[in-house]
Amino acid sequence: MQNHFLKLSDFTKGELDDLFTLTRDLKAKQKKGVEHHLLKGKALAMIFEKSSTRTRISFEVGIYQLGGHGLFISSGTSQMGRGEPIKDTARILARYCDGVMIRTFGQEIVDEFARYSSVPVINGLTDLFHPCQIMADLFTVIEARGSYEGLKIAWVGDGNNMANTWIEAAAIFGFDLALACPKGYEPDAQVMAWAQAKAPGRITLTGDPKEAVKDADVLNTDVWASMGQEAEQKEREKAFAGYQLDESLVNLARGNCMVLHCLPAHRGEEIADDVIEGPHSAVWDEAENRLHIQKAIMATLMG
Ligand code: CP
Numbered sequence: 001m002q003n004h005f006l007k008l009s010d011f012t013k014g015e016l017d018d019l020f021t022l023t024r025d026l027k028a029k030q031k032k033g034v035e036h037h038l039l040k041g042k043a044l045a046m047i048f049e050k051s052s053t054r055t056r057i058s059f060e061v062g063i064y065q066l067g068g069h070g071l072f073i074s075s076g077t078s079q080m081g082r083g084e085p086i087k088d089t090a091r092i093l094a095r096y097c098d099g100v101m102i103r104t105f106g107q108e109i110v111d112e113f114a115r116y117s118s119v120p121v122i123n124g125l126t127d128l129f130h131p132c133q134i135m136a137d138l139f140t141v142i143e144a145r146g147s148y149e150g151l152k153i154a155w156v157g158d159g160n161n162m163a164n165t166w167i168e169a170a171a172i173f174g175f176d177l178a179l180a181c182p183k184g185y186e187p188d189a190q191v192m193a194w195a196q197a198k199a200p201g202r203i204t205l206t207g208d209p210k211e212a213v214k215d216a217d218v219l220n221t222d223v224w225a226s227m228g229q230e231a232e233q234k235e236r237e238k239a240f241a242g243y244q245l246d247e248s249l250v251n252l253a254r255g256n257c258m259v260l261h262c263l264p265a266h267r268g269e270e271i272a273d274d275v276i277e278g279p280h281s282a283v284w285d286e287a288e289n290r291l292h293i294q295k296a297i298m299a300t301l302m303g
């Protein structure tokens, strides 16, 4: 098993399935109040170059529940914000901490950090990938459906970090993924090429949301402008017209479909209020599962 968690394609299906097994165990222990101090006395540094609610709190509470301690580091108030090189920060933090979680912009930043870090590095979101989130999403699907096998998962919206990570997941786990993205907002071409080669025919890309959601078991969307793209909001609103996950799209999916959204959501933009609040929505379980999956990731890497 890799000692960093930077992207799903660094792992085999078996290794990722083992994380789901451990997640189930840790979640059950936490619900029953059974102590599970697998990381007693260990410290996790959490570096944020972007905003966060779920990631910060779930990692901080997660390491605490495992018997360790989490340290929040905002790049702006550390020397990173004044230009201290990544490679220096990585080597210093490894002298104090037993693991590092980073949320940043380019994937190359987490890659470089990991190259210089002698302790495990976990990707807490980059512009390219959000692997902890997709693992939480799949765990939510497994809890509700027993498995991801044989399911059709649909993505409607931006070909962003979430979409790219779903593409890797579909190729690794072997489920069908249908994406609908507007022209010019398609997923990363290299990620798509890798996945198509690994799992030919599993992943389809269309410009028609109706086609993507047809008979789908799981429907997903995300904001139209991700963190760092705020200036493009207006232009994106125009490009994404017709891409709102609303009741008419949900009605084309399977009757028992699940609706996922990594949150935060913009109601009335990428998702309709009655869909996120409706009977198909699993977004609160999905958000909770960030805690449980990340505990399994930390325990596996840092244990
Ligand atoms: N889904 C997610 O990563 O949420 P935050 O941005 O609040 O961490």
Ligand code: NVA
Residues within 6 Å of the ligand: 125, 160, 161, 162, 222, 223, 225, 226, 227, 262, 263, 264
């Ligand atoms: N695509 C979004 C996900 C937020 C959790 C972003 O990168 O801002």
